[in-house]
Amino acid sequence: xxxxxxxxxxxxxLILAPGSSVANPGGNGDGDRDYSCGGSCHGDPAxxxxxxxxxxxxxxxxxxxxxxxxxHVTIEDISTPSNIIGIFILGSLNGNSDTPEDHGWHLIQxxxxxxxNYIETKAPSSGSVTVxxxxxxxxxxxxxxxYAEIHHGSYAGDKAYSGVSEKFEVIVQxxxxxxxxxxxxxxxxxxxxxxxxxxxxISTRNSTDISVEWMLDGEWNPxxxxxxxxxxxxxxxxxxxxxxxxxxxxxxxLYRVTTYNGTFAVEQPWLKMGTAPPPFEGxxxxxxxxxxxxxxxIISFLVTLQARxxxxxxxxxxxxxxxxxxxxxxxxxxxxxxxxNPESQEWIEDPEYNGGDE
Amino acid sequence: xxxxxxxxxxxxxxxxVGSMVLATLCAIGCSISRIIPTSEINNESLMVTMDxxxxxxxxxxxxxxxxxxLSGNIAADGQAESALLYNKFVYSGLALGFxxxxxxxxxxxxxxxxxxxxxxxxxxxxxxxxxxxxxxxxSIGGKLVRGESLFxxxxxxxxxxxxxxxxxxxxxxxxTLGITSSALVFKFTLPKIVRIE
Numbered sequence: 001x002x003x004x005x006x007x008x009x010x011x012x013x014l015i016l017a018p019g020s021s022v023a024n025p026g027g028n029g030d031g032d033r034d035y036s037c038g039g040s041c042h043g044d045p046a047x048x049x050x051x052x053x054x055x056x057x058x059x060x061x062x063x064x065x066x067x068x069x070x071x072h073v074t075i076e077d078i079s080t081p082s083n084i085i086g087i088f089i090l091g092s093l094n095g096n097s098d099t100p101e102d103h104g105w106h107l108i109q110x111x112x113x114x115x116x117n118y119i120e121t122k123a124p125s126s127g128s129v130t131v132x133x134x135x136x137x138x139x140x141x142x143x144x145x146x147y148a149e150i151h152h153g154s155y156a157g158d159k160a161y162s163g164v165s166e167k168f169e170v171i172v173q174x175x176x177x178x179x180x181x182x183x184x185x186x187x188x189x190x191x192x193x194x195x196x197x198x199x200x201x202i203s204t205r206n207s208t209d210i211s212v213e214w215m216l217d218g219e220w221n222p223x224x225x226x227x228x229x230x231x232x233x234x235x236x237x238x239x240x241x242x243x244x245x246x247x248x249x250x251x252x253x254l255y256r257v258t259t260y261n262g263t264f265a266v267e268q269p270w271l272k273m274g275t276a277p278p279p280f281e282g283x284x285x286x287x288x289x290x291x292x293x294x295x296x297x298i299i300s301f302l303v304t305l306q307a308r309x310x311x312x313x314x315x316x317x318x319x320x321x322x323x324x325x326x327x328x329x330x331x332x333x334x335x336x337x338x339x340x341n342p343e344s345q346e347w348i349e350d351p352e353y354n355g356g357d358e
Numbered sequence: 359x360x361x362x363x364x365x366x367x368x369x370x371x372x373x374x375v376g377s378m379v380l381a382t383l384c385a386i387g388c389s390i391s392r393i394i395p396t397s398e399i400n401n402e403s404l405m406v407t408m409d410x411x412x413x414x415x416x417x418x419x420x421x422x423x424x425x426x427x428l429s430g431n432i433a434a435d436g437q438a439e440s441a442l443l444y445n446k447f448v449y450s451g452l453a454l455g456f457x458x459x460x461x462x463x464x465x466x467x468x469x470x471x472x473x474x475x476x477x478x479x480x481x482x483x484x485x486x487x488x489x490x491x492x493x494x495x496x497s498i499g500g501k502l503v504r505g506e507s508l509f510x511x512x513x514x515x516x517x518x519x520x521x522x523x524x525x526x527x528x529x530x531x532x533x534t535l536g537i538t539s540s541a542l543v544f545k546f547t548l549p550k551i552v553r554i555e
Contacts, residue, residue: 027505029505280439280440280441280444280521281523282439282440282441282443282444282521282523283523283526284434284447285526285529286523286524286525286526286528286529287443287444287447287448287529288431288447288529289526289529289530289532289533290447290448290451290524290529290532290533291427291447291448291450291451291452291454292451292454292533292536293451293529293532293533293535293536294448294451294452294455294532294536295451295452295454295455295458295536296455296533296536296537296539296540297455297532297535297536297539297540298452298455298456298458298459299455299458299459299462299540299543300536300539300540300542300543301459302455302456302459302463302480302484303459303462303463303543303544303547303548303551304543304547305480306459306462306463306466306467306477306480306551307547307548307550307551309474309476309477309480310467310477310550310551310554311474311477311554
């Protein structure tokens with residue numbers, strides 16, 4: 001095989017190599033996004049294909065206006081080579097202003113512990129996954145629509161597979177007078193730093209008491225904890241603190257708040273809180289100094305090594321004619337054939353000396 | 359018309375990495391060329407071409423490397439908020455050190471350094487390690503922005519997600535040591551290295 005053919009084959013291999021890793025196979029991160037990422041290539045029919053997965057939305061509890069409601073999205077029969085699946089919860093399918101927040105909902109918590117309408121999660125080998133968003137229902141009662149959309153990679157590697165659920169109607173009922181619930185402006189904390197056992201603040205409304213139970217993700221028996229009222233008004237207490245045990249490593253803790261108004265109780269959806277690693281304590285000036293110190297030390301070390309490996313013998317056998325010619329040598333009458341080098345303070349053989357013969 | 363520091367940094371990093379690929383391949387090629395017997399392909403003309411290409415690539419990279427580091431500093435918004443970012447600073451410094459030593463050696467000793475086997479080995483090893491350091495710094499950039507890197511497919515990975523953080527005083531002590539040692543080396547050692555004919 002000649003050289004041109006080898007070069008050609010290498011070029012073709014390099015061009016085809018990234019074919020299996022188009023788009024963002026590592027995901028694009030959670031965030032607030034519209035249907036089909038607001039008209040990105042995933043919405044282009046030439047670049048996308050319908051997913052064969054089935055998508056279903058269910059609610060975890062009755063929806064009252066301004067009250068928390070759990071929205072479960074179940075995806076079945078999904079197959080994706082990257083094992084990453086992107087899931088949206090949407091208020092419409094217009095391609096803009098589609099997030100539930102745009103339609104009067106308020107996101108308290110997404111399935112990953114944040115408060116985004118788009119999340120990425122691992123698709124299990126069974127091909128089925130259920131994720132839960134906790135939202136505050138819109139303030140106006142009546143019928144409100146929700147959709148779930150998914151997108152994921154494909155084995156072919158050149159298409160984005162996407163699917164959207166049927167319209168799901170949530171009937172939001174008028175809130176009964178004095179119904180206790182979570183405060184509209186309260187956002188459940190996504191994470192706590194590993195080992196942090198500080199008290200968790202919970203804001204409620206119309207509540208005279210709350211009870212909180214917790215369990216580790218994957219467990220089934222919740223444990224109750226005591227809650228402390230921080231600021232009591234005339235009839236209600238809407239600011240609470242509870243002590244939920246610290247978590248370590250990658251543990252997720254689930255907790256559920258039950259709000260009371262007298263003897264009337266409303267059980268809120270389960271909320272999830274992850275464990276974040278301790279904050280990084282590096283200083284940027286330390287990093288800069290560290291970096292330049294290494295640069296200078298490496299230069300010093302390698303230049304020294306170059307000098308060490310430098311062929312020193314070469315200098316000894318050099319013809320000294322050039323040195324003699326370029327120096328101000330002193331010719332001595334007393335030592336014919338020798339020149340005095342005042343710089344190095346030594347006698348050097350005169351290359352021009354011909355034994356006294358003119 | 360303005361571009362963001364992160365975009366500018368990416369462009370500079372691409373120039374640096376591209377030039378360094380050329381410099382590294384040619385430096386290693388120069389060493390190999392001196393080990394294997396002379397043939398129709400492995401001739402003096404190829405040697406001269408590879409030597410000049412490695413010098414041109416490394417000089418170009420060395421010009422753009424400080425620009426890439428500075429733009430990266432601006433893009434990081436004066437924060438070293440993660441071990442990845444801290445390590446990106448450290449690997450950039452290591453890359454700068456190795457490439458500077460490569461260029462100093464080649465300029466001081468001339469193309470004759472490839473005739474001396476220990477020096478040729480040192481020079482190509484320097485280029486190889488320098489390229490590894492540069493690739494690590496670039497890969498960390500990919501990890502930070504896209505969450506993935508070309509190094510993910512390799513079975514090994516230099517430490518990047520945990521950092522050995524030095525306190526400020528220790529970093530500046532190390533910097534002082536670096537400045538002192540390089541001043542001594544430039545004053546006393548460097549003049550001994552002259553062109554090899």
